[in-house]
Amino acid sequence: MRQEDNYWVRKLRARRFSRRHFVGGAAVAGVGAAALGVVGCGDDDDDDGSIETSTPSGSATQSTATQPAAGTPQKGGTLRLVSANNTWDTFDVDRSRFSPVAWLFGLTNLGIVQWKSFVNPEIEGALAESWEQPDQMTTIFKVRPNTFWHDKPPVNGRAVTADDLAYFIERNRKGVLLDGTEDPNFYRKASYASVESVEVTDPTTVTVRHNRPDPFFINILAGSYSKVQAREAIEQFEGQYQNLDARLVIGTGAFVLDQFAAEGQSHWSAHPKFYTQVNFDGVQWFPLFTDQNAQEVAFRQKEIDAFSPTQNAVIDKLNEDLRGQITESRYFSGNPQAGTYYGGAAPWNNKNLIGAIFKALDRRALVAGILQGKGVMAANVPPSQQAFSITEQELQTFDGYKADREAEEREARQMWEAGGGPALGEIIVDIPDTWEGLYSGGAATITSNLNRVLGNTFTAKIETYATITGKIVNQEYGNGRNNIWYGWITEVTDVEPTVLNYLTYNSSSPQWQQFGVKSDRIDQLTAQAMTEFDLAKRQELSKEVVRECLREYGAGVQYTMNGISTVLRWNYLIVPESSPFVQQHMYGTKYWFNQSDPTWQGRPA
Amino acid sequence: MRTYILRRVIINIPVIWLVATLVFFATNVLPGDFVAQRIAQQDPTGGSDPALRERQIQAVKKDLGLDDPVPVRYVKYLRNLLKGDFGISYQTRRSSIEGLKDGLPYSLQLATMSLIVAILTSIPVGVISAIRQDSIPDYILRFLSILFLAAPNFWVATMAMLYVAQWGLWKIPVSQAPLLWEDPIGSLKLFIIPAVVGGLATGAGIMRLLRSQMLEVLRQDYIRTAWAKGMRERTVVVRHALKNALVPVVTIIGLSVATLLSGNVVLEQLFGIPGVGRQIVVAIQARDVPVVQSFVLIVATFVVFVNLGVDLVYGLLDPRIRYS
Numbered sequence: 001m002r003q004e005d006n007y008w009v010r011k012l013r014a015r016r017f018s019r020r021h022f023v024g025g026a027a028v029a030g031v032g033a034a035a036l037g038v039v040g041c042g043d044d045d046d047d048d049g050s051i052e053t054s055t056p057s058g059s060a061t062q063s064t065a066t067q068p069a070a071g072t073p074q075k076g077g078t079l080r081l082v083s084a085n086n087t088w089d090t091f092d093v094d095r096s097r098f099s100p101v102a103w104l105f106g107l108t109n110l111g112i113v114q115w116k117s118f119v120n121p122e123i124e125g126a127l128a129e130s131w132e133q134p135d136q137m138t139t140i141f142k143v144r145p146n147t148f149w150h151d152k153p154p155v156n157g158r159a160v161t162a163d164d165l166a167y168f169i170e171r172n173r174k175g176v177l178l179d180g181t182e183d184p185n186f187y188r189k190a191s192y193a194s195v196e197s198v199e200v201t202d203p204t205t206v207t208v209r210h211n212r213p214d215p216f217f218i219n220i221l222a223g224s225y226s227k228v229q230a231r232e233a234i235e236q237f238e239g240q241y242q243n244l245d246a247r248l249v250i251g252t253g254a255f256v257l258d259q260f261a262a263e264g265q266s267h268w269s270a271h272p273k274f275y276t277q278v279n280f281d282g283v284q285w286f287p288l289f290t291d292q293n294a295q296e297v298a299f300r301q302k303e304i305d306a307f308s309p310t311q312n313a314v315i316d317k318l319n320e321d322l323r324g325q326i327t328e329s330r331y332f333s334g335n336p337q338a339g340t341y342y343g344g345a346a347p348w349n350n351k352n353l354i355g356a357i358f359k360a361l362d363r364r365a366l367v368a369g370i371l372q373g374k375g376v377m378a379a380n381v382p383p384s385q386q387a388f389s390i391t392e393q394e395l396q397t398f399d400g401y402k403a404d405r406e407a408e409e410r411e412a413r414q415m416w417e418a419g420g421g422p423a424l425g426e427i428i429v430d431i432p433d434t435w436e437g438l439y440s441g442g443a444a445t446i447t448s449n450l451n452r453v454l455g456n457t458f459t460a461k462i463e464t465y466a467t468i469t470g471k472i473v474n475q476e477y478g479n480g481r482n483n484i485w486y487g488w489i490t491e492v493t494d495v496e497p498t499v500l501n502y503l504t505y506n507s508s509s510p511q512w513q514q515f516g517v518k519s520d521r522i523d524q525l526t527a528q529a530m531t532e533f534d535l536a537k538r539q540e541l542s543k544e545v546v547r548e549c550l551r552e553y554g555a556g557v558q559y560t561m562n563g564i565s566t567v568l569r570w571n572y573l574i575v576p577e578s579s580p581f582v583q584q585h586m587y588g589t590k591y592w593f594n595q596s597d598p599t600w601q602g603r604p605a
Numbered sequence: 606m607r608t609y610i611l612r613r614v615i616i617n618i619p620v621i622w623l624v625a626t627l628v629f630f631a632t633n634v635l636p637g638d639f640v641a642q643r644i645a646q647q648d649p650t651g652g653s654d655p656a657l658r659e660r661q662i663q664a665v666k667k668d669l670g671l672d673d674p675v676p677v678r679y680v681k682y683l684r685n686l687l688k689g690d691f692g693i694s695y696q697t698r699r700s701s702i703e704g705l706k707d708g709l710p711y712s713l714q715l716a717t718m719s720l721i722v723a724i725l726t727s728i729p730v731g732v733i734s735a736i737r738q739d740s741i742p743d744y745i746l747r748f749l750s751i752l753f754l755a756a757p758n759f760w761v762a763t764m765a766m767l768y769v770a771q772w773g774l775w776k777i778p779v780s781q782a783p784l785l786w787e788d789p790i791g792s793l794k795l796f797i798i799p800a801v802v803g804g805l806a807t808g809a810g811i812m813r814l815l816r817s818q819m820l821e822v823l824r825q826d827y828i829r830t831a832w833a834k835g836m837r838e839r840t841v842v843v844r845h846a847l848k849n850a851l852v853p854v855v856t857i858i859g860l861s862v863a864t865l866l867s868g869n870v871v872l873e874q875l876f877g878i879p880g881v882g883r884q885i886v887v888a889i890q891a892r893d894v895p896v897v898q899s900f901v902l903i904v905a906t907f908v909v910f911v912n913l914g915v916d917l918v919y920g921l922l923d924p925r926i927r928y929s
Contacts, residue, residue: 288779294766294875297766473659
């Protein structure tokens with residue numbers, strides 16, 4: 001897809017900024033958690049925005065595509081970022097599911113492989129220098145030489161071995177503790193179900209045999225929680241990881257965790273024996289919490305190197321005051337916004353009713369009103385996974401996204417009446433408390449939109465996410481109840497949507513039960529994609545899934561829009577690429593300080 | 606006096622128990638427990654098998670002790686309190702008061718500086734305003750006091766901080782938050798704005814009360830007698846009038862101390878000061894019940910003993926007040 005065809009790119013470029021590059025990524029932003037200030041910015045070259053497909057995930061070949069040059073990385077300086085309102089569950093990354101843990105381990109631990117580029121989906125070796133897949137049932141990894149653990153007891157800086165890689169895969173595959181107890185907290189155990197056996201065939205080689213073809217095995221190993229830990233550390237600390245102590249985090253990553261405080265400052269220093277140059281001397285997290293004023297002051301004073309303002313007025317003021325000194329980058333949020341319902345029973349098994357709601361939602365108005373214009377309309381595959389979705393022009397040809405709102409609303413009313421909607425009476429729209437807290441008045445915007453178009457009384461009810469999730473799981477949005485909900489849905493955490501599409505829309509998946517909208521065509525497409533090794537074909541299949549979901553009015557998940565986040569950074573901070581995904585593993589080797597830049601002057605040491 | 610103090614301490618114990626009970630039940634009826642809330646926020650539409658997720662939630666709840674019925678948890682809670690165990694924070698997995706202990710020096714410093722500003726501004730201003738009643742200085746000072754009372758202190762502080770940063774008057778070390786004994790100059794650069802803003806707002810209320818008390822005392826016969834005896838104005842005002850006018854003012858100052866210490870949440874958030882106020886907001890939003898319970902209990906205990914202190918100060922100010 002060429003960038004100049006993209007309506008949203010044209011809209012963004014129409015605004016005047018000192019430097020800006022729109023990339024199909026999003027800030028790392030979890031619900032309730034402040035974004036880390038640094039996400040990268042693509043270079044300002046004139047690439048056409050197309051997504052390179054030279055490195056199919058799961059393929060036997062590795063990409064040789066390189067990033068555009070951005071100067072020679074210089075060494076020096078401590079990267080300073082904001083981190084706030086984080087929630088931690090454990091320092092055993094195999095048993096964690098909270099994003100801040102993934103961020104932390106991205107700095108300290110390498111995986112077997114890692115994402116070299118999210119913008120042009122490309123995986124490179126990390127602890128594995130190379131890998132090959134001689135057939136669809138075998139993956140062979142070659143251990144990278146001269147890689148060492150951090151010098152902390154009990155690992156004490158020893159060299160990485162093939163056994164470390166094998167142990168990691170086996171531990172996640174089995175999902176049991178040292179005493180053999182099965183632990184449901186091995187959240188990604190199902191992802192390793194295709195692993196039949198793991199064998200250290202020689203001191204530098206690990207051979208994995210699969211029980212079925214798995215196109216996503218390499219993706220899984222590149223995941224944000226797929227960080228290798230040392231056996232002896234797990235054996236010593238397994239019962240202590242919930243204590244969240246810096247001494248428990250021992251990895252092979254670019255940075256060593258020196259100091260950790262859950263709601264205080266944390267500090268990392270460069271790993272002296274990292275296998276390649278680490279550009280920063282260290283990293284510091286400051287707990288400036290969610291207060292934008294404190295962050296703005298810290299950013300102006302160069303106490304932090306990047307800042308994510310939420311208010312347009314603040315962005316404009318900073319761009320005006322610091323023109324030519326800072327760079328602005330814009331990213332799609334990792335949290336799509338949608339409503340869901342259970343379509344397996346009345347009332348929402350009636351396509352007229354659910355189609356009416358789908359069409360009645362004025363997505364453009366929602367973007368303007370709730371997101372202050374900082375957002376885009378989106379379908380089930382969000383803009384951060386654009387290579388797997390239809391173009392914006394095509395999206396606008398589907399119900400719910402058309403420009404002719406008068407016609408859409410008229411048709412919505414007709415469908416609503418044809419489906420017996422007026423007889424339903426009051427419809428309750430559950431809204432998450434944290435969503436309404438951020439978008440004050442957003443609940444009223446949604447309900448007044450639906451009230452106006454459909455005529456029934458749509459009443460907002462503020463609920464916690466725990467309540468909403470429970471109701472989703474128990475099929476309570478519908479199923480005899482005049483109840484739907486709207487808010488942020490599952491965060492996008494992978495470069496491609498194939499697995500999540502399967503889990504959500506394929507009727508053989510347990511998760512599908514929550515929505516219950518059966519489509520034979522979607523079943524066929526999603527099943528086919530799960531066994532397709534060719535990336536280009538998977539992209540086309542994904543686009544077909546998008547189209548079918550749109551024809552089914554969301555197939556249980558009525559997507560509306562994606563927010564756009566802004567990150568401002570001082571020009572001395574060079575960030576070759578941004579992404580919506582966990583990218584902390586890139587900090588040490590791809591980010592750097594240009595100390596020759598004029599803005600470097602005055603930065604506190 | 607000793608008997609009085611002992612009696613007051615003994616009476617405070619059931620008060621503290623009542624507060625502990627109220628806060629326990631109040632926090633346990635909050636919608637959404639910590640575990641379900643956090644997991645739900647991360648994955649509301651089920652990126653994982655719902656049955657597996659339910660097992661995960663139950664496992665974590667068991668680990669946090671949330672699987673017991675509420676009465677059982679209440680008994681355990683009281684038993685632990687008697688042992689000095691305030692529970693473990695769900696978020697940080699440390700003792701729930703450890704985070705509060707970390708934040709206490711910052712809140713204490715901010716509270717102390719605010720109080721100093723409040724007292725240093727309110728007492729002279731209140732006195733001057735009273736003794737120069739209906740004069741131009743009185744009008745100006747009353748106008749300013751109303752202004753500081755009316756203007757939201759978070760707005761004043763925000764404006765002050767942003768303009769200091771924009772105009773480069775001095776660098777506010779928001780990312781460091783040094784304490785006075787760590788870096789006196791740096792600490793003053795950070796704390797001066799919230800201390801002055803918070804102190805002036807508190808002082809404005811004290812000033813108005815002091816002014817009205819002074820006006821009442823200055824009309825008393827013994828003050829007229831003091832004037833008639835030819836005493837200097839300073840002696841009449843400070844030694845005779847002010848001491849008597851201060852009794853109700855001390856009460857207000859005592860209440861202000863409790864309020865200031867319980868965390869000037871807004872100012873701490875604005876200036877990135879890692880005090881207890883900011884921590885408690887995080888805990889409430891995250892449903893980190895042990896931290897919320899600990900904080901409320903500690904503040905309640907502090908308030909009851911501050912009130913005891915205030916009562917004892919009355920005796921110092923007014924010899925007619927004696928405790929048996």
